[in-house]
């Protein structure tokens with residue numbers, strides 16, 4: 001496996017293109033807008049031409065501005081496209097045995113990216129995405145081995161307990177569904193524990209400076225979905241190495 005392999009490049013380009021579609025979901029799903037239909041500039045409402053819809057490249061060529069009204073285009077667009085491209089390559093690198101499993105995993109990681117960005121922006125994850133994620137994770141575990149029971153139970157149970165104790169203040173119900181999906185994806189409970197550890201470390205690294213500099217009050221909570229996604233990605237890539245150090 002080499003980064004300049006035609007297959008790696010193909011995965012990267014596929015990821016960029018799906019990332020572009022991901023931006024459409026990020027913009028429209030939380031507002032309950034139709035997912036189909038051409039993209040328009042949110043400022044001048046002019047339909048965006050095909051030449052300006054090339055992932056990442058169009059943003060660079062347009063210098064981050066709408067061709068018609070020069071309104072700034074959010075950096076979210078190229079970042080999600082690039083992130084999606086990188087996730088597709090990572091999926092290929094960690095599942096080299098089968099291109100089918102790699103594509104499957106790539107789509108699951110792409111979905112996690114989209115859910116994370118929506119959670120970050122709106123503090124909620126659309127059920128349609130969350131439930132699709134759980135179903136895909138169950139199918140993925142079935143295709144690549146067996147459907148685990150303990151891992152999703154522990155992951156979802158951990159968030160369900162917090163949700164019950166705090167009456168939904170510490171975590172959202174979306175976190176419970178997301179965690180169940182992650183449990184199916186990771187497959188064993190040791191990985192789930194490492195994923196939780198990494199997620200909380202990543203969360204504190206971001207939350208502590210925000211609290212110290214009073215950017216966020218104690219009562220406002222940080223969306224946890226993105227940190228669960230980071231923890232999951234770290235375990236998928238380095239899970240075995242981390243477990244070997246810990247045990």
Ligand SMILES: [Zn+2]
Nearest residue numbers: 041044066069
């Ligand atoms: Zn415009």
